[in-house]
């Protein structure tokens with residue numbers, strides 16, 4: 001049985017995609033079978049692996065619209081390595097959300113559950129990179145997620161959104177395991193101060209903030225621009241320092 005993990009915050013730009021793709025990369029190097037699913041119509045998950053999903057027919061939205069199981073779709077998955085498969089998304093996921101919006105919640109919220117059911121024994125981890133939205137995809141995730149990990153930058157807007165995110169997830173009784181601070185600049189007073197605020201937000205919702213912070217390093221975006229891969233999967237001595245953060249995070253999360 002796979003463990004279902006979702007990286008979420010209802011704010012954009014906080015490193016959800018960077019975290020989901022790097023955690024998936026680290027796990028694949030540990031020989032864990034991972035299915036990484038893009039839950040955001042912007043399509044950044046597959047773009048991290050050099051695949052522009054704009055014109056693709058083989059995306060999550062298309063599979064859900066056609067009522068395909070993940071098993072049936074599996075021959076079209078992007079095979080990154082022996083252990084990591086990726087399902088891309090594009091605008092068709094938004095179209096799907098509109099299509100099913102008039103369904104009863106008990107039907108509308110089961111589409112992802114039905115979709116992944118057929119591959120739950122094929123993967124150790126099914127990881128969702130989420131959109132910064134409170135939408136039907138989130139409602140579907142709530143039905144299936146084992147660990148929801150909130151990703152947040154220690155800045156005023158993102159801390160506020162982390163709080164909103166936790167209120168939403170508290171209301172839905174979702175098991176949120178951690179807040180992960182990202183893009184941290186601990187040499188600044190603002191980030192040091194806001195990190196404490198973020199910790200208080202975590203405590204107020206009875207969850208832990210990870211001891212692992214992902215620092216603000218250009219290497220994370222450079223890796224994608226130059227190599228079309230998440231940093232975790234690149235063999236380049238220049239990235240030795242940056243690579244250790246997501247390795248440490250995976251260890252701390254206990255995956």
Ligand SMILES: Nc1ncnc2c1ncn2[C@@H]1O[C@H](COP(=O)(O)OP(=O)(O)O)[C@@H](O)[C@H]1O
Pocket residue numbers: 011012013014015016017018019044182183184214215216217218220221222
């Ligand atoms: N640790 C980091 N240090 C510096 N830049 C980062 C880091 N993590 C992500 N970024 C960059 O920040 C931007 C937003 O990250 P992304 O993962 O796309 O966020 P989200 O999925 O939450 O919108 C991207 O340009 C990405 O390359």
Ligand SMILES: [Mg+2]
Pocket residue numbers: 016017018040044129130
């Ligand atoms: Mg993203």
